[in-house]
Amino acid sequence: MSGTTINTPAGTPFVEVTREFDATPAQLFKIVSDPDLAAQWMGPRNLAMTVEKYDVRPGGTYRYIHRDDNGEYAFRGVFHTVEQDKQIIQTFEWEGAPGEVCLEKMTFEPTESGVRLHQQSVFSSVESRDQMIEYGMEYGVRDSMDRLAELIAKEG
């Protein structure tokens, strides 16, 4: 299993994340779309997570809260496309920066030995993308991808 690749081309509002997992697209899709498992992989390990809602269907909404010793960080969004075993397209907003909404597209591509997860995030400006990177987005993404790999090994 390879590590997580994160590309953040300078001067663009894009973040591209790629990771391969030892699973089928169907296994990976099942795990990432399960509201009962979300708290086990989304976000950095050192944050406690409460999932208020995670309704993975077109028009379904989600909201979750991360907590550490400094406070709470709430995130919310809505699902645009949910295509079983293939792709999920959703909005994403940190409530600390209201109105700075991001569009996220996650695709599940079969490979010879497993599945390649590709996630593109498109921010509303280059500045808001750069700020999310400064806030530690890459650290959170790497931790999420590692936790997802562990969850796959556990859930099968």
Added chain:
Amino acid sequence: MSGTTINTPAGTPFVEVTREFDATPAQLFKIVSDPDLAAQWMGPRNLAMTVEKYDVRPGGTYRYIHRDDNGEYAFRGVFHTVEQDKQIIQTFEWEGAPGEVCLEKMTFEPTESGVRLHQQSVFSSVESRDQMIEYGMEYGVRDSMDRLAELIAKEG
């Protein structure tokens, strides 16, 4: 009343539209969020429009179809933010290019003499934005804004 300004900075996935109207933010919001009025202003005049669904609330979805002599063009999306008299944030997809989803943010800003509508569209790539411009997006936007001004004059 001024005309419509459209900015499409080269090498970016952004389209920025600005237009001032002789209305209050509340009047403009009421018209653009009314499903029964959508067919009277969205899109170019020469296309017939059928609105299947237009449910303006967070998590609400919409779908409409434009028709001309050459065929049908269906569009769909979901609302992320609906803040009365202030802003609407939604996704937008032409079903002819599935998966190429765009994020749109519309804000209503009071001015001395009326309201300034600002709409930002963020595409998933510079290429898909450029293609939408080639398909005549600007023409459709200008017609929509002119039709909206006419509807304001009629509805009050």
